[in-house]
Amino acid sequence: MSSEFIYLHGFASSPNSAKANYLRDRFNQIQIPLTIPDLNQSDFTHLTMTRQLHQVRTIFPPSPTPVTLIGSSFGGLTSAWLGETELQCQKLVLLAPAFTFLSLWLSALGEKTVKSWHTEGFLPVYHYGEKRSLPLSYDFVTDLKQYSETDIKRQIPTLIIHGINDGVIPIQASRNFAASRPWIKLIELDSDHSLANVFPEIWQEISTFCQLSNF
Template structure:
């Protein structure tokens, strides 16, 4: 791992920089005297979160003329990382942990037509925020914004490592299988875990180290 490289970790939806994976990886990188940047994507206003807002935040926090960048993204942070790369952000490598591909479709399936209609008419949907340990309202603009970002458009050929749990109950592993199947620059590792991947942190770190070796 090159110490002149900038390493960024993007946490997942309704999560925070203090998540188990974020803190574990920060400590692992620190053991190699490497700083892992972990921006707070909630920005103190989870209710008005959108993918566009996350992209804009990261673009302003990290100079496009910086050293080479490696981005690690978890779940919705993984989807954000993929779109950062697509927008020609100077990313050398992507590491996506249970990335939220096909996210809007998965949400619509879980919500059902009635709840979706209610969200649209009332403007907000109550969502459990794992870091805040409470339900918070999420504006319907979150879903509308997602429609601008179809996965099919993610075609930039950057070395990409995807790690996904075969028991994932939030983003089925098939989403990553489909993504990797048509992109030869993507390596998919399937682990015996759920969406959190918390029981395979050691294996994740091993895979990351192998992927980042020169």
């Protein structure tokens, strides 16, 4: 049974990101549908991991059709959690996945800003899809604290591609995640968080890992 492919964009991004458009075009060329949901749901302000997980579950094909998830950054973290909980997920491709995202971001914001966010309830966040700042509820933080990456243990074939010069999610986060999970293949490329200079290499790795020539 052929797998269905779903791409999950990153935090404060959109289905029209450079990476999403590139992969959409590549899948179109080989006549394989690639579903790319808008994880903002026209309400970025109330985004949470829980909401995102629920949204993606609702677009899964009927069981037992297998699903391959391709996730970028926060979409990669979301994909990892779906791979843990949804048996239909048979393969994962994680592009610069946002492991340790919350601790990294809160540390970068600083204690004063985080405290103000908690007190006021909202934080202005630049949204790359909208090209403007939008308020994000502190519920995003409260919700994400429920998700401990140590609980991701399902042995599902997983490909991680991460740039060695990533200044947003350091590659060490993926190295640490893969180190205790031997079923994960980690590929390190000379790139940053966007992976924009290595799109052809990413496509080659996805094609091989997902055996797209067999479709």
